[in-house]
Amino acid sequence: MGNEHTEYSGEIDVPVEAIRIVDPSVLAKLPQGTIITSVAAHGASFWTRTAKLDAFLNDRPKEYFLKTSHGDRGKGMMSGEFTSMSLMYEANPDLVPKPIAWGTYTTIPDVHFFLCNFHNMTDDLPDLHSFPAMLAKLHRNGSSPNGSFGFPVKTYHGQTPIDHGWSDTWEEYFKRTTTVLLRLEQESQGLNKELLDMADPFLNKVIPRLLRPLETGGRSIKPCLIHGDLWYGNATMDGDSELPIIFDAACFYAHNEYDLGVWRATWNKIGKPYITRYHKHFPISPPEEDHDDRNALYATRVGILDSILYKGNSGYREKLIIEMKKLVEKFPGGYEGAS
Incomplete structure (x- = not known):
């Protein structure tokens, strides 16, 4: 990406x-x-x-x-x-x-x-008005067959395999699969002590702090079918129908907001205006005050995947370290330390 x-x-x-x-x-x-x-x-x-x-x-x-x-x-x-x-x-x-x-x-x-x-695709960005509404429809209609988070088959981020399995909670799915991805990142880019030291607080403090509130305190989220890799290279306009079109999917059943994580990246031409428009059609999950930090968490997981994929490109790892550090330093107390 x-x-x-x-x-x-x-x-x-x-x-x-x-x-x-x-x-x-x-x-x-x-x-x-x-x-x-x-x-x-x-x-x-x-x-x-x-x-x-x-x-x-x-x-x-x-x-x-x-x-x-x-x-x-x-x-x-x-x-x-x-x-x-x-x-x-x-x-x-x-x-x-x-x-x-x-x-x-x-x-x-x-x-x-x-x-x-075959579709006659243009090189344009997907329409800011119609695309978020159509994506929200996909998320609403794509329901998990067993009510769990995960996917029945392995999917790939580029060439990186993601073995999803199934989890009863979003937090458990996210922590379990991200643990594997952090290990793969070390194997791809080489050992890095700073990342290794951050892994434990990231997995055991940041993730519970930002994801557990989605499914506690009387709150719940539905596992939604998401695209899984929705950067601007996988979304455009159909030149014939003049409708947005997406492709190269790596789906799983997730918190719907995960698809918006990659839209946070500064390089992604599908950016924050699309997030704002999307939430006119699919409201922000409570607690709403955690929304931006959840988005940062989801973007960081995308950063892990990209660092795995582009072996030898230090830029991806450098960005990953910066973003992980922000979250680890912001939430040192984890879920139990939330005010």
């Missing part, structure tokens, strides 16, 4: 042939009688290869979007994205491309794919 994305120097391990052919497994997922007329590289990705498929069905033109990946990690990425996009489409079909299938190639070893309808 952010402008630093341009500094990523990793290589895409998907064979380029994956987007030069139409594998029989892909064709089998399309309606019977579909005739593919062209396959062309389309879009940009650090982790996958993507293409647009032009086709005809019953003499009518059709367009599809194909994303390909490689290896066991790539298989998990395609599975997680298909599950995420399918659930989001059910919750608000006006906001996401219709997913069609995911699967594995038969002609190229260990290549996997995700297939959905």
